[in-house]
Amino acid sequence: MSPTPADRPLGVALIGYSFMGxxxxxxxxxxxxxxDVPETTRTVIVGRDEDAVAEASHRLGWNEHATDWREVITREDIDIVDICVPGFLHAEIAIAALEAGKHVLCEKPLANDTAEAEAMVAAAESARxxxxxxxxxxxxxxxxxLALAQQMVEAGRLGDIRQAKASYLQDWLVDEEAGMSWRLRKETAGSGALGDIGSHAIDQIQHLTGRRATxxxxxxxxxxxxxxxxxxxEDVTVDDAAWATLELxxxxxxxxxxxxxxxxxxxxxxxELFGSRGALRFDLESPNELWFLDATRPVxxxxFTxxxxxxxEHPYLxxxxxxxxxxGWENAFSNQARDLLLAIxxxxxxxxxxxxxxxxxxxxLQRVLDAIITSDAADGATVTL
Structure with a gap:
């Protein structure tokens, strides 16, 4: 079967129904x-709890629900598998879906460690x-x-990028009585704040500057x-906070x-990005605003404007x-679905x-995360990528 059927809408299977689902x-x-994108249908949503996923299917507008993702990915009416489960499940589901001939969208970070990520890349290359x-x-x-920021950097508006700063701060664990969850266990989350939100910060630095960490x-x-x-x-087995310096x-x-x-x-x-010709800054809590300083103007x-x-004229608008x-925050997910459908x-x-x-x-990116973990274990020593 062709991965892009011409005779019907693309069938989507969503694996996971909680926050990200x-x-x-x-x-x-x-x-x-x-x-203006290829037509899709929300065919099936998948979760382990029969009652909970049935309720989610009704509430979120899916045609049906299932509890066995392995059976779902083999169905001929499924073309896209959208993976929104904890990171320790990403590799098994993504590899199986790709081997079954499906397009795959996998939530970040890609995996819990480099070995899993390498296996996923090998499967993706064969699928490509x-x-x-x-x-x-x-x-x-x-x-x-942020898409506009990337365009401005690529167009040379900041000149040569000299330094960058990214911080991602949340407060949902400030209360010491806040309970355990899969995000606080290494076996399910891989890492804590580093992988969960640090991955976003590092991705933005590398994406916006066009330079990877060395x-x-x-x-x-x-x-x-x-x-x-x-x-x-219970013992918390991941980090609550992380700090890193990257050489790009x-x-x-x-x-x-x-x-x-x-x-x-x-x-x-x-x-924040600082270059030889200007600077940019952005705060997700004010997501429609981008601040730009043109350093070529008289002092x-x-x-900042x-x-x-x-x-x-702005991206996606x-x-x-x-x-x-x-x-709002949710519009970025629609924009992402748009780009995926156009790529398909x-x-x-x-x-x-x-x-x-x-x-x-x-x-x-996973190699950067693992290098930061290795550096911490070595008392902050430099780790080369």
């Missing part, structure tokens, strides 16, 4: 109304030769303000080592700070609302028409 469901519900797309869901690349130094901290679980107090290709330096213990920070992804006239990224009618339509082997980031990008 809800966000992806919203995207599949709206993408066809917002963009068959015309399949293996896409990685770093959704913030589809925030219009060396890292990092430190991790578990600020609350034990939390209440179903059977009493071409000699630029970047700093990264991430925490899930930063009181008052709800979802604060902050990015007496310099200052607020760009409200809601114009039809042609599909949404009139100028000044701001977008245009062919996975069409060079620049493919989806970015792909699994190879996820592997490169």
């Amino acid at each position: 809800r966000a992806h469901s919203q995207a599949w519900r709206t993408v066809g109304a917002a963009f 030769a068959r015309g399949q797309v293996a896409a990685l869901g770093f959704t913030y690349r589809r925030v219009p303000a 060396a890292v130094r990092g430190r991790l901290s578990t600020l609350v080592p034990r939390r209440p679980g179903p059977e009493g107090m 290709e071409g000699g630029a330096l970047a700093s990264v700070e991430v925490s899930r213990m930063a009181a008052g920070a709800k979802n604060r992804l902050g990015i 007496a006239e310099q200052g 607020r760009i409200l990224v809601t114009e039809p 042609e599909a949404w609302w009139p100028q000044g009618h701001v977008l 339509r245009d062919g996975a082997d069409a060079g620049a028409a493919g989806f970015s980031p792909d699994f190879a990008d996820g592997l490169a």
Whole structure:
């Protein structure tokens, strides 16, 4: 069967129905109304709990539900498998779906360690030769303000990038009585704040600058080592916060700070880029704003200019609302679904028409995460990539 059937809508199977599954469901519900893309149908949503996934199927608008993802990925009416489960399950599901001939969208980070990521890349490379797309869901690349930032950097508006800073701060673990979850166990999450939100920060640095890390130094901290679980107090086996310095290709330096213990920070992804001709800054808690400083202007006239990224000329905005009618967090997921569907339509082997980031990008990022963990274990020593 062709991975892009011409005689029917593309059937989507969503694996996972919790927080991220809800966000992806919203995207599949709206993408066809917002963009001119191949038609899809929300065929089936999959979860382990029969009652819970049945309720999610009804609430989120899926045609049916199932509890066995292995059976679902073999179905002829499924063309896209969207993976929204914890990281320790990514590799098995993604590899099996690719081998079954499906296009795959996998939430970030790609895997829990480099070995899993390498196996996923090998499967994606084989699938690519068959015309399949293996896409990685770093959704913030589809925030219009950040997409505009990338365009401005690529156009040379900042000149030579000299340094960058990214911080991703949240506060949902400030309360020491907040209970255990899969995100706080190494066997299911791989790492804590580093992999969960640090992966976003590092991806943005590498994506916006167009330069990958060549060396890292990092430190991790578990600020609350034990939390209440179903059977009493349990050890937290991942980090609550992480810090790193990255050396980038071409000699630029970047700093990264991430925490899930930063009181008052709800979802604060902050990015600053500094170049020879200008600077940019962005805060996800004000997602429609991009601040730009043009350092080529006379010093007496310099200052950061607020760009409200809601114009039809801005990335993705042609599909949404009139100028000044701001977008929210969920719109980035619709934009991501749009790019995936266009990549499927245009062919996975069409060079620049493919989806970015792909699994190879996820592997490169996983190596950075693992290097930071290695650096921490060596008291912050430099680890070369």
